Amino acid sequence: MRIVSLLPSTTEVLFALGAGTDVVGVTFECDHPPEARDRPIVSTSAMPPGLPPAEIDAYVARAVAAGEDLYHLDEGALAGLDADLVVTQDLCAVCAVDVSVVDDALAHLGCTADVLTVDPHTLEEVLDSFLRLGAATGRTAEAGALVAATRARLAAVAAHVAGRRRPRVAVLEWTDPPYAPGHWIPEMVELAGGTCVLGAAGKKSERVTWETVRAAEPEVYVVAPCGFDRAGAQAQADALLAAGLLPAGARVLAVDADASWARPGTRLVDGVEELAGFLHGWGATQGSPVHR
Incomplete structure (x- = not known):
């Protein structure tokens, strides 16, 4: 089977299932596992590199309002890969190439590849996506084992935090402007033994104000800006503290x-x-807290 993965998340799942040798095309963001970097890139960002968070937010807002694509699908590269399966999404136009763009490209190229759309909104749906990818690639047993191992790890954490006081946690999915988290992130906080004071599980992340963040009275701040690694998150956490947007002495995990x-x-x-x-x-813990 020849697979093109247009999502970093599905790329890592495919490799975890043992289907990495079948992956023949990826996006510019597919960086895990490292060998995914060796695959041809068929999707790139339309956004100029190196923009600060506020300018990224403004760029995305303008592009979405104008109906412009945030990602470029290289039809020539896709045509040359002769894919049997293309994995994409229609969850978020900001996250990856939309399934409608993929369908149009395949129709234009006369390609008969199957298209699998993966759109999890909750942790349970994330685990279900492992099973769907396993079924699509003939690796059902491997997918079941991956789900079982993940559930076992989550159960171990749940046993550890059971009965403990749950600190109030605010996850910042973006920092300028601040965004409250959605989808699976509030569930992650609850499973880790916290109380998520911003955002709602299974819903979209949403723009909020710093007044809203402060009014939620968090005891812990998790700085988790989408699209950034730990060093980038740490830099943003430091900037928020320096600007007084997070209280001095706050417990912050980048x-x-x-x-x-x-x-x-x-x-x-x-x-x-x-x-x-x-x-x-x-x-x-592997975190980089600014203050404990």
Whole structure:
């Protein structure tokens, strides 16, 4: 089978299932596992690189309002890969190439590849997407084992935090302007033994004000800007503290959002474990707290 994955999350799941050798095309964001970088890139960003958070937000808002694509699909590269299966999404136009663009491209090219749309909104749906990818690639047993292992890790965290006081946690999915989290992130906070005071599980993330953030009275701030690694999140956390937008002495955890928060892949459980470590001493936390 020849697979083109247009989502970083599905790329990592496919490799985790043992289907990495079947992956023949990826996006410019597919960076896990490292060998995914060796595959031809068929999707790139239309956004200029290196923009600060406020300018990224403004660029995206203008593009969405104008109906412009935020990603470029290289039809020539796609045609040359002779794919049997293309994995994409219609969850968020900001996150990846939309399924309608893929369908149009395949029709234009006369390609008969199957298209699998993966759109999880909750943790349970993320796990279900593992099973769907397993079924589509003939790796049903591997997918079942991956789901079982993930559930076991989550259950271990749940046992550790059971009965403990749950700190009030605000996750910042973006920092300028601030965004409250949605989808699976509030569930991650609850599983880690916290109380998520912003956002709603299964819903879209939403723009909020700093007044709203302060009014929620968080005890812990998780800085998890979508599209940024830990170093980028740490830089934004430092800037927020310097600007007085986060209270002096606040407990702040800067995380690798791309690795284990924003992408609905195999490493979300790493994010749960990391936060549980920060809140309740589960395992060895890998976070970079600004202040404890």
